[in-house]
Amino acid sequence: MSSPTTFRDIKTDIMRRIASGEWAPGSRLPNELDLAQKFGAARATVNRAMRELVDDGIVERKRKAGTHVRSVPLRQIRLHIPVxxxxxxxxxxxxxxxxxxxxxxxxxxxxxxxxxxxxxxxxxxxxxxxxxxxxxxxxxxxxxxxxxxxxxxxxxxxxxxxxxxxxxxxxxxxxxxxxxxxxxxxxxxxxxxxxxxxxxxxxxxxxxxxxxxxxxxxxxxxxxxxxxxxx
Amino acid sequence: MSSPTTFRDIKTDIMRRIASGEWAPGSRLPNELDLAQKFGAARATVNRAMRELVDDGIVERKRKAGTHVRSVPLRQIRLHIPVxxxxxxxxxxxxxxxxxxxxxxxxxxxxxxxxxxxxxxxxxxxxxxxxxxxxxxxxxxxxxxxxxxxxxxxxxxxxxxxxxxxxxxxxxxxxxxxxxxxxxxxxxxxxxxxxxxxxxxxxxxxxxxxxxxxxxxxxxxxxxxxxxxxx
DNA sequence: CAGTGGTCTAGACCACAGC
DNA sequence: CTGTGGTCTAGACCACTGA
The missing domain is CATH 3.40.1410.10 (Chorismate lyase-like)
Known part of the structure; x- marks a missing residue:
């Protein structure tokens, strides 16, 4: 029995699929329940991965409409303004x-x-x-x-x-x-x-x-x- | 019966206590289990609030050492570099x-x-x-x-x-x-x-x-x- | 060694918004 | 109306690391 799938694994895999073109910009991803089954993980784990992808500006989510790959990736940086x-x-x-x-x-x-x-x-x-x-x-x-x-x-x-x-x-x-x-x-x-x-x-x-x-x-x-x- | 405490409630309350000086810069916060009891919430809920506070540069966390209010708040911005x-x-x-x-x-x-x-x-x-x-x-x-x-x-x-x-x-x-x-x-x-x-x-x-x-x-x-x- | 956070699970209820 | 994400719960195991 291997260790459980982590939210990081899921995030990485999704990013890989997006980068490879399998999930093109603008396309819709499977819903959380389907992804959870596919990855053999709990829905909460998928949810955490997805929230981070939103945070990174890679996908957008809306209730009922689902999760879509951003058509133009959001270029954002975390800028630390030093004291x-x-x-x-x-x-x-x-x-x-x-x-x-x-x-x-x-x-x-x-x-x-x-x-x-x-x-x-x-x-x-x-x-x-x-x-x-x-x-x-x-x-x-x-x-x-x-x-x-x-x-x-x-x-x-x-x-x-x-x-x-x-x-x-x-x-x-x-x-x-x-x-x-x-x-x-x-x-x-x-x-x-x-x-x-x-x-x-x-x-x-x-x-x-x-x-x-x-x-x-x-x-x-x-x-x-x-x-x-x-x- | 009131609605359950949300991670946002917890986050806001913790920030209020920090701002009021109750939890001074550098001081240690109670651990997650204690906070969960205090707030009447599940540990996962407290954890999410705390993770956001880390993300916002307000607290630092280390295993065993616990959660501390940053002595110098981290001034960070999310900068969107437009295409x-x-x-x-x-x-x-x-x-x-x-x-x-x-x-x-x-x-x-x-x-x-x-x-x-x-x-x-x-x-x-x-x-x-x-x-x-x-x-x-x-x-x-x-x-x-x-x-x-x-x-x-x-x-x-x-x-x-x-x-x-x-x-x-x-x-x-x-x-x-x-x-x-x-x-x-x-x-x-x-x-x-x-x-x-x-x-x-x-x-x-x-x-x-x-x-x-x-x-x-x-x-x-x-x-x-x-x-x-x-x- | 033992306390603390890090994470996963399985299940539940709910709010929103497209259909 | 109903599918989708948003969130909470209770419990569990684990990994790191400071005392």
Whole structure:
């Protein structure tokens, strides 16, 4: 008697059949009960395999309609956005942080629109630099909604960055992130040590939690930075 | 009699306790059996909730050691890298494609090193433009390993791009992707219609399948492009 | 060695949505 | 209306790994 069929076996076999063309894009797979009999497994085991295939963007499922191979496989990656301190220390470099500027006030219009802030909301605005081995690595331009996180009004960001503080205050959040390229303006060029107009990699991220806007941040990386991921 | 506790209920409750500080970062959660009793659910239900929490980067689990709240929550996103045709058409714009250049030969050294190609391997090199409403949207610089995908030697890429062809030939793959900013060189500036030295968003992606290198591609986007995602 | 998570089974009820 | 996936249960065996 051989060991029982695992959900991994089933997943692999189904992927093989899809790759081989036996189950073409758009075609319908047998239902769970039939597959369970075919593989000699319980329906729950087949179900787990199928859920992972959905998760991987390989098939789509609908009640009654059944399971279909996606006609265009969904190209998706799991991107880990590193916390800058950890990223630098993992490279074996020395991490240092500096707060350039901090103030509290009414948000500018573009920010109010972007975060859907109300007229009475105040924000704390911070600009910081993160260094690796003494060289500028990342500029952080951070806005925190004080209505959502009132403790940020008095928090001390002179020794460590607002990211690390926020992640403790708000462990989960809904996030919208965007990646782009930008040209260094005069101030950025000076702070990060590159020429004016040099291409810099930029991440913008706004987070909210339970429909309340928390923070917006713009991260500018040193010249030549790459954000890399495998999947 | 109320309806049974769902894995979602359990997940939500655990997240609430973590957010409230009841289960602090680094602390150990009760084991599955205890949680199952506490929630009045089967162990399998608790297990599913916990597996999702692992997946979301909120907890870590090890046999015997138990389940611990991650001390630094893992910031990860699910990034959907759009197929350029779909991306353009979803914006309601007209998609057009042009092949600029195609040839077959030995790979340059940097590519051989990057993809771990063997001395006898040949590659097909293609450069293409993707247009949105007549404007250059993306430049594609594509290298295909002909040993892995011999059909690419004769394939016709004059009407549609190699991405769409490859995705049909190789539905799954292991991928390494990187995002960065680059300055437009003379040729890129001309092709994409921007100034030389302008900052451009770049994606580089190399894919393999079953330890065999398939392709390397460098995508350069029009000025001002943003890759955006929610999670 | 023993506690913990990893997984499978067989059966059940249910919700949704195509037919 | 009925087929299909979505989920829960109770129980079992096993594999890893920390104490």
């Amino acid at each position: 800058v301190r950890a990223e630098i220390e993992e490279q074996g470099a020395d991490y240092r942080y500096a707060l350039l500027h901090s103030n509290i006030g009414r948000p500018p219009d573009w920010l109010r629109a972007r975060l859907s802030l109300r007229p009475q909301d105040e924000v704390r605005h911070l600009t910081c630099i993160h260094f690796a081995d003494g060289n500028p690595y990342q500029l952080e331009d951070r806005w925190i909604n004080l209505t959502a996180t009132p403790l940020a009004r008095e928090a001390d960001f002179s020794q460590s960055g607002p990211s690390e503080w926020l992640i403790r205050q708000v462990p989960f959040s809904d996030v919208e992130v965007s990646f782009s390229a930008t040209a260094a303006d005069t101030e950025q060029a000076e702070n990060i040590g590159c020429g004016k107009g040099d291409p810099l990699f930029r991440i913008e991220r706004q987070t909210s939690w339970q429909h309340q806007p928390i923070t917006f941040v713009r991260l500018i990386y040193q010249r030549g930075y790459r954000l890399t991921s495998r999947y | 350029v045709r779909a991306e353009i058409e979803e914006q309601g714009a007209d998609y057009r494609y042009a092949l600029l250049h195609s040839n077959i030969g030995r790979p340059p050294d940097w590519l051989r090193a990057r993809l771990s190609l063997r001395p006898q391997d040949e590659v097909r090199h293609l450069t293409c433009i993707h247009f949105a409403d007549g404007n250059p949207y993306q430049l594609e610089d594509r290298w295909i390993n002909l040993t892995a995908t011999p059909l690419a030697r004769e394939a016709d890429f004059s009407q549609s791009g190699p991405s769409e062809w490859l995705i049909r030939q190789v539905p799954f793959s292991d991928v390494e992707v990187s995002f960065s900013a680059t300055a437009a060189d003379t040729e890129q500036a001309e092709n994409i219609g921007c100034g030389k030295g302008d900052p451009l968003f770049r994606i580089e992606r190399q894919t393999s399948w079953q330890h065999q290198p398939i392709t390397f591609v460098r995508l350069i986007y029009q000025r001002g492009y943003r890759l955006t995602s929610r999670y």
